[in-house]
Amino acid sequence: MTSKGHFITFEGIDGSGKSTQARMLADHLRAQGHDVILTREPGGSPGAEEIRALVLQGDPDRWSAETELLLFTAARRDHMERLIQPAIDKGQIVICDRFADSTRMYQGLSRGDLRAKVDTLHTLMIGREPDLTLLIDMDPATGLARAKGRQGTEERFEDFGTELQEKMRAGFLSLASEFAHRFQTLDGARDMDAVAHDVRRVVARHLSSSG
Numbered sequence: 705m706t707s708k709g710h711f712i713t714f715e716g717i718d719g720s721g722k723s724t725q726a727r728m729l730a731d732h733l734r735a736q737g738h739d740v741i742l743t744r745e746p747g748g749s750p751g752a753e754e755i756r757a758l759v760l761q762g763d764p765d766r767w768s769a770e771t772e773l774l775l776f777t778a779a780r781r782d783h784m785e786r787l788i789q790p791a792i793d794k795g796q797i798v799i800c801d802r803f804a805d806s807t808r809m810y811q812g813l814s815r816g817d818l819r820a821k822v823d824t825l826h827t828l829m830i831g832r833e834p835d836l837t838l839l840i841d842m843d844p845a846t847g848l849a850r851a852k853g854r855q856g857t858e859e860r861f862e863d864f865g866t867e868l869q870e871k872m873r874a875g876f877l878s879l880a881s882e883f884a885h886r887f888q889t890l891d892g893a894r895d896m897d898a899v900a901h902d903v904r905r906v907v908a909r910h911l912s913s914s915g
């Protein structure tokens with residue numbers, strides 16, 4: 705199927721500023737007259753938001769990595785069917801805070817090597833990658849301090865601590881090389897307007913090159 709719209713994702717460790725940048729980009733593009741859907745994972749559709757509560761709340765050992773992979777993929781399938789694909793088909797710009805690259809990292813890498821299973825399930829059940837992925841790279845200690853500052857009940861992954869975030873940071877940088885055609889890595893350890901400026905530049909270039 706040819707896609708008319710654009711599918712842009714933000715990735716990075718917890719607290720790197722993805723939600724902030726996704727929101728700022730959505731506001732900027734809307735102000736320019738674009739039709740934008742801002743969404744997030746896990747979640748983004750009513751069913752997927754219910755799964756979000758299951759995966760993000762409770763004890764860190766609540767699920768095995770395999771069960772978690774199935775839950776995140778189920779949530780993504782619902783999100784894709786009900787929100788993302790219809791919006792792309794209508795020609796909208798979909799901005800999503802995290803997507804399958806987060807599963808490649810958090811379920812694929814964090815507790816043993818499940819990357820092959822993550823990719824197989826993705827091919828079978830999702831079958832689409834973003835057109836552009838913005839990786840907000842930064843030092844995990846700063847990211848974790850920012851994320852902890854938010855407070856809340858969705859802390860299962862944040863409870864894994866700085867060591868896991870270090871592994872995730874390295875993993876995301878290596879994903880950016882693996883999928884170099886769609887990844888752009890930005891330095892997130894700056895004030896939000898400086899990061900937003902880079903995000904806009906990269907997205908403008910993408911939109912003008914892909915029509």
Ligand code: ADP
Nearest residue numbers: 718719720721722723724725850851894895896
């Ligand atoms: P993420 O979605 O990657 O977890 P958020 O956008 O929720 O990150 O940001 C985490 C916290 O850090 C929020 O309180 C946000 O206001 C703050 N924040 C975001 N970007 C910056 C920045 N560039 N500098 C300082 N604080 C930031």
Ligand code: TYD
Nearest residue numbers: 717718719745746776802803806807810861
């Ligand atoms: P999110 O709400 O984006 O957290 P944050 O704003 O702190 O970055 O995502 C919550 C957690 O879910 C995050 O720690 C990463 C995890 N996650 C996975 O483990 N697998 C996935 O496929 C996705 C989308 C998120």
